Every structure is written in C-alpha cells, then in structure tokens.
Amino acid sequence: MINVTNLVKVFPSRKGLLGRDAVVALRGVSFAIPDGGAISFIGESGSGKTTIGRILAGLETPSAGEIWWDDVNITALPQRQRLRFLRKVQLIQQDPYQALNPARTIEQALKDPLTVIAREQHKGPQWVQQRINEVLQMVGIEPVSVLDKYPHMLSGGQRQRIVIARALTVEPKVLVADEAVSMIDVSLRLGVLKLLRDLRDQFGISLFFITHDVAAARYVGQDGQLFVIYKGMIIESGQTDEVITHPYHPYTQALLSAVPVLKGLEIPGPDRYIPLRADEDGEIQETVCLYEPRCPFAQDQCRQTRPLLQGDGHDHACHFPTVRRVVATARPEKP
Numbered sequence: 244m245i246n247v248t249n250l251v252k253v254f255p256s257r258k259g260l261l262g263r264d265a266v267v268a269l270r271g272v273s274f275a276i277p278d279g280g281a282i283s284f285i286g287e288s289g290s291g292k293t294t295i296g297r298i299l300a301g302l303e304t305p306s307a308g309e310i311w312w313d314d315v316n317i318t319a320l321p322q323r324q325r326l327r328f329l330r331k332v333q334l335i336q337q338d339p340y341q342a343l344n345p346a347r348t349i350e351q352a353l354k355d356p357l358t359v360i361a362r363e364q365h366k367g368p369q370w371v372q373q374r375i376n377e378v379l380q381m382v383g384i385e386p387v388s389v390l391d392k393y394p395h396m397l398s399g400g401q402r403q404r405i406v407i408a409r410a411l412t413v414e415p416k417v418l419v420a421d422e423a424v425s426m427i428d429v430s431l432r433l434g435v436l437k438l439l440r441d442l443r444d445q446f447g448i449s450l451f452f453i454t455h456d457v458a459a460a461r462y463v464g465q466d467g468q469l470f471v472i473y474k475g476m477i478i479e480s481g482q483t484d485e486v487i488t489h490p491y492h493p494y495t496q497a498l499l500s501a502v503p504v505l506k507g508l509e510i511p512g513p514d515r516y517i518p519l520r521a522d523e524d525g526e527i528q529e530t531v532c533l534y535e536p537r538c539p540f541a542q543d544q545c546r547q548t549r550p551l552l553q554g555d556g557h558d559h560a561c562h563f564p565t566v567r568r569v570v571a572t573a574r575p576e577k578p
C-alpha cells in the first residue's frame with residue numbers, strides 16, 4: 244500500500260516570463276494506492292495530474308507532504324534508498340513514440356534496462372534474452388514479430404505495449420498511466436486498456452490512472468477509487484461508480500457532462516448539461532472556494548471560506564453538495 248499525505252508542489256516562477264509568480268501545482272493532495280488496486284485521477288488541463296504522477300515516479304520532488312510505502316516514509320529516506328522504492332513505480336506517458344529511441348530496435352530498447360539489472364543480480368546474457376521474451380509475452384506481443392523492428396515500423400498500440408514491456412523489466416509494483424491511450428488510434432485504445440487491467444489481475448501490479456475519459460477510468464478501475472482534481476486540490480473522491488453516478492461537486496458534474504464518453508455511458512438529456520465555464524486565470528484567493536469563480540451555484544459562504552474535502556468515503560469539497568446525476572449507469576462495452 245502506498246499512502247500519500249498532503250502532497251504540495253510549488254514550481255518556482257519562470258524568471259523573466261511576464262513576471263509570473265510561482266505556480267502552486269498541488270495544494271495538499273492525499274490518497275492511497277492499494278496493492279494490486281487501481282485509482283484514477285480526472286481533472287482538466289493544468290489541474291496537477293501529471294505532477295502527481297511524476298512525483299510518484301521520482302521525477303519530481305514534492306515541496307511538502309509524505310509518501311509512505313507500507314510502514315516506510317520514503318520522503319524521509321536518503322536519495323539512494325528512496326530511488327530504490329521509486330524505481331518500482333513506472334511511468335507510461337501519452338506519446339509512446341517519444342518514449343522510444345527511434346534509432347534502436349525493440350530488442351535493444353528492452354535489452355538496455357535488462358542488462359543493468361542482469362549486472363546487479365549477477366545474471367547472464369541468456370537470462371536477459373529470456374526476460375525480453377517474457378515481458379513481450381506479458382504485453383501480448385509475439386517476440387519474433389518485433390525484435391528487429393524499429394519503433395516507426397509498429398502501430399501506436401504496439402508501440403505503447405513496447406513501452407509497457409520496458410516498464411515491466413524492473414518488475415514494477417505500480418504503473419502510472421498518464422493519458423496513456425489518448426494518442427493511440429481509437430480502435431486500438433481498448434486493447435491497451437484491457438492490457439493494463441490484465442496486468443493488474445494477473446500480476447497484481449497497481450494502477451495509477453490519469454485520464455480525461457471517465458469511461459476509461461471505469462473500465463480499468465471500476466472497483467477502485469476515483470479522484471477529481473481541480474487546481475491542485477482534490478474536490479471529490481470515492482468509489483469510481485459512486486462518484487460517476489452520484490457526483491456531488493458542481494465541477495465533477497460539469498466534467499462528467501462535458502467529457503466525451505464511450506458508448507454505453509451516454510448523458511441522459513440536454514437539461515442535465517452543466518456548462519464548464521472558461522477559467523478566468525485570475526489570482527487565486529487561498530481563503531475561498533477554488534471553484535467559486537466558475538460555479539453556477541456559488542453563494543456567499545463560498546466566497547468566505549474554503550470548503551474542505553470531507554465525507555464518509557464519498558468525499559467532496561463543497562459547501563452546498565447536491566447530487567446532480569449526469570451520466571447513465573450502463574456499463575461500457577467489453578472488447
């Protein structure tokens with residue numbers, strides 16, 4: 244189990260860039276990733292999703308907050324020990340083409356990390372070859388069909404499978420999938436989502452799933468938790484289906500009514516559509532509700548105190564939570 248508490252990330256101002264102040268990307272985010280479980284984060288662009296993923300994978304350091312692996316506070320460990328934990332978190336990014344070196348064959352791409360591991364574990368070249376075959380089979384690719392190919396010779400779906408295979412070389416405990424299928428041809432997306440789900444079922448690899456598509460979150464992590472993040476703050480969280488079918492927060496409702504959804508998750512009617520107003524990008528007042536400037540239901544209290552995330556498992560940060568159901572309960576189609 245990974246427990247993250249009160250994660251804060253402040254990026255220093257980019258000097259010279261219109262004198263902009265520091266960016267507060269995360270404002271105290273807490274969540275847990277159960278062993279073999281899946282949790283999903285949804286939120287609009289710039290809400291801080293990637294920043295969380297990068298911190299989990301050790302590519303960014305938090306400004307405050309703690310990350311616990313079982314009973315070890317890894318944020319308190321010296322860097323070398325911390326990295327040993329963080330290596331077990333592998334990041335799968337949006338663009339598999341960018342993640343692979345175009346000048347190296349698939350065999351070489353997989354051999355590189357495995358050679359390092361072989362050296363550490365005193366294993367021979369035969370072991371490396373065997374592991375290459377194993378990780379390719381784990382992602383549903385016949386090794387002989389790709390070993391001597393270059394990334395550009397594969398489809399987007401296959402390329403993302405290779406990136407996942409490469410992540411599997413270190414026997415990860417967690418895969419952070421950051422919009423991992425959004426650049427893949429629509430017809431191949433479900434296959435990659437199914438792969439992520441199968442890796443969880445068969446090998447107990449946990450998933451930290453970042454997406455704009457609630458149907459995808461539901462497909463890979465229906466039994467897990469869904470977190471809705473706005474300006475670096477979780478504003479609603481709970482069991483995935485519960486949040487999707489009974490959203491309390493106006494922002495969640497707006498997101499659910501605006502995102503494109505897979506067949507089977509249709510929006511019931513136009514009267515349920517809640518407009519997601521454009522962000523004014525004004526100065527954030529840390530004492531008021533972050534969503535207040537855009538909220539069609541805001542009242543005086545929202546301009547006076549910030550609502551904190553609270554509830555009994557289905558939590559929300561809203562002074563006037565009202566369930567407005569915007570998404571049908573039908574299951575997405577199975578591939």
Ligand SMILES: Nc1ncnc2c1ncn2[C@@H]1O[C@H](COP(=O)(O)OP(=O)(O)OP(=O)(O)O)[C@@H](O)[C@H]1O
Nearest residue numbers: 254266267268286287288289290291292293294295
């Ligand atoms: N290296 C950085 N330096 C300065 N600001 C950054 C940096 N990385 C991210 N940010 C800022 O932090 C905020 C959160 O960014 P992040 O990339 O985590 O959002 P996101 O939710 O992943 O968005 P998207 O859906 O577009 O991928 C944004 O305001 C972004 O501009």
Ligand SMILES: [Mg+2]
Nearest residue numbers: 292293294421
């Ligand atoms: Mg992102």
